[in-house]
């Protein structure tokens with residue numbers, strides 16, 4: 001814990017502020033009058049989250065994969081130590097409800113509570129902030145799929161109450177294990193809703209009244225999940241910042257329409273989420289430019305006056321051949337220095353959001369050695385170069401880009 005506080009203070013650039021505490025815009029559901037007073041009396045820069053999603057790491061380690069630090073004579077080290085030296089202060093981890101192991105592809109992919117909680121504890125105990133990414137599914141949840149967990153009810157009201165209990169009981173489990181969560185995202189990339197089919201939304205529908213109508217069930221479900229957070233806090237869990245996470249962070253109109261529709265239902269108030277999270281990848285359309293990201297972040301900052309984060313991004317170390325996608329910033333090379341340049345540019349855009357509202361960047365899964373493309377059509381977007389020449393022995397050598405948060 002002590003180390004945890006020290007790291008927080010270092011990241012703030014001052015030793016005067018060693019008390020980890022919710023930011024002033026977060027709900028103050030913890031009745032702690034003393035701390036509240038302290039918050040009011042100090043002027044500080046908000047904490048800037050510099051994170052990596054490391055959800056797959058334990059699966060790799062269980063498979064015998066090792067990681068070497070090329071800046072330290074190839075010594076074998078835990079990935080978080082290498083990335084921590086490179087400026088990481090936060091780890092993002094996904095949570096699935098009842099994952100099947102192995103899942104239908106025969107792979108070991110398991111992000112249930114028994115997997116994710118010990119991993120969170122490991123990183124928390126080393127001083128990193130933990131950002132928990134709820135998928136509300138037994139499997140991957142993204143704009144293309146949001147399967148309701150098999151064991152959960154198929155009618156709206158019972159589903160909402162199961163969701164509420166699930167959020168509060170899992171948050172309590174982290175707290176009981178001694179892990180304070182800094183951020184919880186209620187759903188992962190929920191542009192098309194979550195908990196399908198009931199929670200599907202049609203964000204591209206017009207007119208606005210039809211769009212809002214399509215958000216009614218999602219609003220009921222989101223609101224239940226948000227109440228689950230309050231339930232946990234009422235039971236003594238430290239209040240995290242509550243995030244809504246949407247993909248295509250470069251698409252300003254999409255984001256405006258989405259949040260207008262959610263609040264237009266009358267069931268969700270703007271005070272029901274604390275921070276915005278956006279995915280921002282350079283592969284899926286050349287509109288995913290830094291200028292368009294800037295426009296989205298600044299527009300939403302103006303409208304909602306809430307913190308914003310880029311919560312998923314990456315850039316290729318290798319991307320060539322006929323399948324190579326057009327990258328949205330073609331002046332940046334596909335290389336380790338290019339990875340660093342891209343993330344520095346993204347950080348600059350986030351940091352330039354007015355009133356200090358840009359507050360974090362997360363790089364997605366930099367060490368997933370047997371999934372080097374991470375869903376893109378590029379060959380390798382990792383920050384570690386995998387050596388499979390002595391398979392089944394697999395070694396990941398750190399690239400120069402493991403330093404991309406250093407000094408930022």
Ligand SMILES: *[C@@H]1O[C@H](CO)[C@@H](O)[C@H](O)[C@H]1NC(C)=O
Nearest residue numbers: 059060062063107108109370
């Ligand atoms: C990656 O490797 C790990 C460790 O061997 C294995 O458990 C997992 O199933 C593999 N995943 C894929 C997608 O190949």
Ligand SMILES: *[C@@H]1O[C@H](CO)[C@@H](O)[C@H](O)[C@H]1NC(C)=O
Nearest residue numbers: 068069070072073074387397
């Ligand atoms: C580290 O390993 C890489 C890959 O095998 C090699 O190219 C490099 O020379 C090694 N560096 C040192 C200092 O041994």
